[in-house]
Amino acid sequence: MSLLLDTGVLVAAANPEDRFSDRAVAILREVAEGGHGAAFVTDYVVDEALTLAWVRTRRSDVVLDLAGWLLNPSPHHRPGQLVFVGEAAFGEAVRLHRRHHARLSFTDCTSLAVATEREITKIATSETGFDGFVDVVR
Secondary structure, three states: OOEEHHHOOOOOHHHHOOOOOHHHHHHHHHHHOOOOOOOOOOOHHHHHHHEEEEEOOOOOHHHHHHHHOOOOOOHHOOOOOOEEOOOHHHHHHHHHHHHHHHOOOHHHHHHHHHHHHHOOOOEOOOOOOOOOOOEEEE
């Protein structure tokens, strides 16, 4: 059992004003307690989360807190193990994006490709785009 963390959960956890914040914090608490197995975060999600946090809030404190957490030099203090999207997952993401671009961002497609490649069974998200592709934790 394992879980991939999506952008929306990370941004919501960092921003108490986000409508999904309470649930995002609860999901991350469950992750920390081992309730979902190993947790993973892709490099694409890190990029998207830091960008989205700024776009949504325009608050440096939110962005810098999130960056401090996601970019922590100690892997044990990050919300999940960092996974870099490699060539094979990138190619699969391209294929998925061609078919599902109206429903999924390219970053979402990389998440699905990494989940398949690494046999990650669930994605924690606040979005509905992943429904039907993989088990979702909301």
